[in-house]
Amino acid sequence: MFSNRTRLILSTVAATLTLALLAGVLLGAVVLKAGWYDIGATRQHGQLVYTVLEQGMRESVRHHARVVTVPALTAPQQIRRGAAVYRDCCAHCHGGPGFAQSDWGKSMQPVPGPLVDAARRWTAGELYWITRHGIKMSGMPAWEYHLANEDLWAVVAFVQQLPALTPKAYDEITAREADR
Numbered sequence: 390m391f392s393n394r395t396r397l398i399l400s401t402v403a404a405t406l407t408l409a410l411l412a413g414v415l416l417g418a419v420v421l422k423a424g425w426y427d428i429g430a431t432r433q434h435g436q437l438v439y440t441v442l443e444q445g446m447r448e449s450v451r452h453h454a455r456v457v458t459v460p461a462l463t464a465p466q467q468i469r470r471g472a473a474v475y476r477d478c479c480a481h482c483h484g485g486p487g488f489a490q491s492d493w494g495k496s497m498q499p500v501p502g503p504l505v506d507a508a509r510r511w512t513a514g515e516l517y518w519i520t521r522h523g524i525k526m527s528g529m530p531a532w533e534y535h536l537a538n539e540d541l542w543a544v545v546a547f548v549q550q551l552p553a554l555t556p557k558a559y560d561e562i563t564a565r566e567a568d569r
Contacts (some may be wrong), residue, residue: 430498439499446524450515453522457514462546467539469562471547474540476563478532479504485563487556497528508549516545 391399420426426438434442462468475485482494482501494501507516520541523531532541547562554562 430496433498446527450511450519454512454515454518457517459513459517460542462513462542462549464546467543467546468550470540471543471545472562474536474544475547478536479544480563482528486551486554486559499527501528504548505551505554508552513545513549516548517541520544 433439480488481491482497483504484490484494486505489495490501490503511519519529521531521533523529532544536544551559
């Protein structure tokens with residue numbers, strides 16, 4: 390059994406933590422209800438907000454992508470098709486080897502990240518899940534409503550090739566003739 394002193398210390402710690410949590414929730418509610426947090430797209434989130442949202446997004450994608458069965462993604466025609474879809478649907482926001490995203494892509498908040506290294510940070514299943522379902526409040530659309538499943542996988546196949554592409558190789562594979 391705990392001594393009276395130990396019980397008092399544990400009770401004090403529990404009460405302090407509970408009060409601190411309640412104060413944090415109350416402060417957060419006041420900030421949100423008062424409208425003090427600037428949600429305008431002309432300013433970045435504060436670092437704490439950005440870190441929390443980014444971590445939450447990563448964990449959510451990893452959790453939901455666990456059930457994705459990844460097909461073979463190495464067929465040259467699939468990669469060429471993915472290059473055409475990427476050129477038409479993704480490059481405006483994410484850029485590519487040798488070029489940045491468009492001006493309107495740069496004006497989004499959060500700014501869409503470059504995908505030239507996405508295959509190093511995400512598995513094929515995770516890339517597919519993100520492409521298919523999008524990311525809430527980020528500007529990343531759910532492409533499942535606009536692209537066939539084969540095109541979604543073709544984009545993933547192409548994105549996996551991006552780290553190895555030079556600007557010249559990117560231009561060649563995304564040329565309009567590559568659509569055929």
